[in-house]
Amino acid sequence: MSLWKKVAVFISVMGPGIITANIDNDASGITTYSVAGARFGYSLLWTLIPTTIALVVIQEMVGRMGVVTGKGLSDLIRENYGVKATFFMMLGLLIANFGNTVANFAGWAASMEILGLSKYMMVPFGAVTIWILVTKGSYRFVEMILLYACIIFVGYIISGVMANPDWNTVIKQTFVPKIQWKSEYIMMSIAIIGTTITPWMQFYLQSSIAEKGISKEHYKASRLDVIIGCSITDIISFFIIITCGTLLFPYGIRINEASEAALALRPLAGDYASLIFAISLANASLLGAIIVPLATAYYICEALGWEAGVNKTFKDAPQFMWIYTLTIALASLLVLIPGAPLVFLMVLSAVINGLLLPFVLVFAILLINNKKLMGEFTNSRMQNYISWGTIISVIFLTVSWVVTSVF
C-alpha cells in the first residue's frame, strides 16, 4: 500500500481512540494529576510510562474486539456470560458513573467560580445545555463539538511549557524513577493508574469502534488510533504534572482539587496560566458530563435489551431517557446543595470503579481468547502473557488503592 493510501485509511478510521482518551482526562483525572504534581513535583512522572503501556495493552484488546465482532463490550458480556453478571456490572457502572458525573459538574462549578461566574447560574445552564444538545441535536453535531473541544486540552501543554520547567530534571525524573517509599507517595502513584484506566472507557471505546464499522482489514490503522489516543492522554497528564510540579511544588503549596491549582497559579504564574487551567478544567468537566451519562445510558439499555437512542422520546425509550436525564439532573442538583456529601460520593464512585475494573478486564481477556468470537484475532501466547501480566498488576494496584482509600 502506498503511503498516501495508508494515510487515507488512517484518517477514515481515526476518532474513537482519540476521543475516548481525551474524555478520560475528565475532572477527576485532572484533579489527581494536579495534586500529584503539587505534592511530589516531578517525582511521579515516571508512573505515566507504565500507565501508558498498560492503557495501550488493554485498550488495544478492547478495540480489537470492537473491530472483529462489531459489537459493544456490554453486548458481548451479556451474550456470553448471561444476565446476572451483566446486570450487576451495569448497576455498578451506573453508580460509579453517577459519582463521575457529580465530579464533573463539581469541576464545572469550580472552574466557573474562578472565571467569576456564579455556579448557581452556570451549573443549571450547563446541565440544560448538555441535555438539549444531546436530545435535540444530531449526533454528528455532538461528535463535531467533541472533536473540537478536544483541542482545548492543548491548553495544558501550553501552560506546562509556559511554566518553564528545567527540562533536564523533567526528563531524568521521567525515565529514571526515584521511588519514595512513603505511603502517601505510593497511594498517589496508584491513584494515577486508577484514574487513567477506568471501566467505562473500555465500554465506550469498543462501542464507538463497533459503531464506526471498521473492517478487519483496517484493524492496524485502528490500533494506531488507539495507541495515539492513549499517548495523548498521558502527554496531557504529563504536562499537568509538570505545571503544578514547577509552579506549586517548590513553594510547598498543597492542593486537594484541580480548581485550587488554577487559583494557586494566579499569584505565581499570572492570570493567563490560571485562566488556561480554569478553562481547560471547565472544558474537561463539561465533556465528561456530556459523555459519561450518555454512554452509561446506552450500555445499560443495550445490555438489557431496552430501546435506546438520543432521538427517541420518553415514551419510546423510557429507561434510556430516564437514566440519562436523571443522572444529569441529580448530579447537577447535588453540586448546588450546600453540604451535600460530594466527597463521599466521589470516593464511593472511585471504589466501585476499582471493584468493577477487575471484572471488566477479566471478561475482556476471556472474550478476546474466545475462538468462536474472535477467530484468528485471538491473543497470541505472547500477547496473553503481556495482557495477563498487565491486568493482574492493574487489578492488584486498584484493589490496594480501594482498600487504602476506604481505611
Next chain:
Amino acid sequence: MPFFGELFVSEILRKPVLDPKGEELGKVRDIVVVRGEAFPKVTALILEKKKSLMNLPWTGLNIFNKRIISSNIYTESLQTYEFNEKDLLIVRDIFDKQIVDANGAKVVRVNDVKLEGYDSEALLIAVDVGMRGIMRRLGFERGGEDVMRIFKKHLSNNLISWTYIQPLEPKLTKISLTVPRQMVSELHPADIAEIISQVSHKEGASFFKGLDVETAAEALSELEPEVQAAIITGMDTDKAADIIEEMPPDEAADVLSDLPVDKAKEILESIEKEEAEDIQELLGHEEDTAGGLMTNDFITYPPEISVKDAIEKFRKDAEDVETVYYLYITDPDEKLLGVVSLRELLLAPLDAKLSDILETKLKTVTPDTDEIEVAEIVAKYNLVAIPVVDTEGFMLGIVTVDDVIDVILPPSAKRKRRKV
C-alpha cells in the same frame, strides 16, 4: 410424556432431575430444540452432574413442570453429551441474544423463553423480552412484583410469539419459519434500515441477505453510507449487482461511490450495460452538488408530438421512471427546450402539440451547483424536481425533491445516533 400448562425456561434451569427411585440424575443445564411444525419442540434436556454433561431425551421424562422434573430412566442408561454447533440450545443459542421482532419492527433481547405443552410435546412458543423476564432470571421476580404492587402496578410480561421472530444470525435460520421472512419483507424499508443499524454490521449483513431483491434495494438506500458499504462489500458480486440494478441510478451511484474502487468496478461490470452507463455518468460528480444528487432517470419527449401521443407514450414510459410529474421537452440533441407538467398534459386538448403548451421559462441548475443552493431553489419555487443542464443547455438529469429533503433533513435511519 404428558406436559400440560406452561413454564419459563429460567424456572427449571439448575433444577434437579430425579430418576424413578428419586435419586438425582443431574441438574438442568440446557434444552435442545428442533424445528417443529409451527413451533420448535423440545427433544432433550442437557443435564450436568459433577462437571459431566448428559443427554436426557424428551421421551425419557416422566413428570415435567416447574416444581418437579423426573425421569423414567436411570443414570446408567443416560448418554453423555458434548456441546456441538449442530444442536440448537435454548440457553446457549437463544438466551440473551438479539433478535428481530417482525411484528413490532424492532430489535429486542431475549430475557427468557416460554415453553407450552401441546399433545405430548413441549413447544417453544414465545420469548420474553420484558423487565419481568430479567427479574425472573436474576431470581427476584417475586420481590419485583411486591415492589410494583406498592406503586399499584403490575409487573407485566412482555412476550413475543415465536411466529413473529426473525433470527439475526444464520444459526437460528435452521429452525426459523417461513412466516417471519414474509413479514420482514412486508415491513417498511425504513423500519428494516432501522433494525439493521441497531445491530452489528455482521448481523446486519446476514439479516439483509434474507431479503428479496426489491425490499433489499429499498432498505439499502435508507442506510448510512458506512453500513451500505459494509453490507455490499460482504456480499457476492452477483447478488450485490442485482440489488444495485434495482435501485434508481442516483442512489446506486451513491452506494457505489462509498465502496472500494475494485469492488465498485466489479459490480458495475455485472450490471446491465445501459444501467451501468447511467450510474457511471453520475459517479463523476461531487457528492454535495447537483451532479451528485441528480438521477438520469426522467422522461423526455420531442416538442412536435401531440398531447394524445404523449399521454399514450407516457403510460408506457412512466412504469420504470421514479419521478413522473414533469415531462422534459428536448430537441434531437437533448438540448432542453422546456417542460410540461403532468397536470398541464392531462388538462390540455388532445390534439395540441407539446410545443404549444410547453413552459420555457424554467429553473435549472448546473452539475456543480451546491446542494444547499439546489435545496433553496426547489423550496422557493415549490418544485417536485429541477433539471440539471450543462453550460450549453444540454439536459443531464434531474434532482428530485425527496433527495433535496435528505440534504436538509437526513432520514431517521441516517440521523439515528450511533453509540457515542
